[in-house]
Amino acid sequence: MHLSSLYRFPLKSAAGESLQRCASDSLGLIGDRRWMVVAAGTGRFLTQRAVPRMALLRAHWQGDTALQLAAPGMPELLVSVPGDQLMRCVQVWNNHPVVPDAGEAAAAWLSEFLGQACRLVYLPEDYGIQVDLDYARLGENTAFSDGFPFLLIGQASLDDLCARVGRPLEMLRFRPNLVVAGAAPYAEDDWKRIRIGALTFRVAKPCSRCAIPTIDLHTAERSADSEPLATLLGYRKRAGGVFFGQNLIAEGRGLLEVGMPVEVLE
Template identity: 40%
Template structure:
């Protein structure tokens, strides 16, 4: 008989491309999980920073705190943890660039900019996406209209434990799920069975799997050390059997209803397939 599908992991990444942390439950909003990727680091030209070009961002870890989170540096204990509230104050704004999108954002505190610039050894600013900002998900694939935070393109990323288990049997050394930075992790079922999903629900919350997620060099960065794998794994190995239209796929880009609540342990039910 088919194995029951269950939500086994919920992950928040409050600052794009920095560390994330697991939560037992989370609210669903129009832009993804509440507090997910609403903050962003930008350079002097107000262009977004990610681990793709700056793997040292992996050394900045996050931990939950009351009404916000703490940022710490894995290798620099002399830097005391930096507290960031979940929301910024709307007293300073600027325009920022994320991929091809130009968006206005609220500035974080000056002391946060100073701490982060010192931690990374380069000038940077911390900015926040207001609820008043509209950033649309790919309109040609989402005619009903959906919003996204500072995430790459979709409000949710789904991945299966069986897929990671299968990949790890092919690698010289196994990798953890944090290489793929999912929001939603499910257990049970067959490896990559989510390729065929279209409509599904977690608990009572409906979702739509729109397309497979094309992976990048970020998957080769050890999130503990910020070191890139010299062989290019797991991306190199994944590309040998998960290549489709010039993309190497792992997990699903997903849209949701804009409201609801998820809990680890919720049942995952597939409603329709592509």
């Protein structure tokens, strides 16, 4: 088995970046989901669930200095990493971190493209959000993800799903960080600890799926037949939801690179 793909999502719910290698820090892949769009009035996070047009946003990590934003019909915008001059209380599910606001230019750009008043916020590594203590240790944090620092999907699992749906589906619809090739379909369901290169991960819990995988990455339109969620409902439904992929927590920091061997430890 080996790491066949590596993805980062600099802006939560925007398009992803395919990488050959990336280091990790205490929150996951460096640069992953460190930026987030929130409603201007409430500070609540916005995602493709309610704003499918976010699928068309392109956000490119520019290291520790900036984020490059692009979208159809919009001029590109370079947003500098904000300091702590303007702090904003935001909501990500049940968490309410106070984080730096990225300023008026970014807010105006995103508000125009998304058609609603919104703000852009940033999460420094030191502001990490505690992972649910039902699955994590105290001090194990994540960024603006839906709960965990890493998401893994087996390539064979997607291949099996595509065969059941009857058409190809992009892996990026499911927004994983790590894709593993060389295992049987859904083998990841039974893993408890794995090692990729020199970095060890605990498999925390299965990933419950929402409607985002039904959104076309290129048009931001929902599939008329509700696929692939409709098919997943037929064979991946368990108590608590429909599951596809596994949420992971890294035990330490390290470098991840496409091609690295993947070893199941438990």
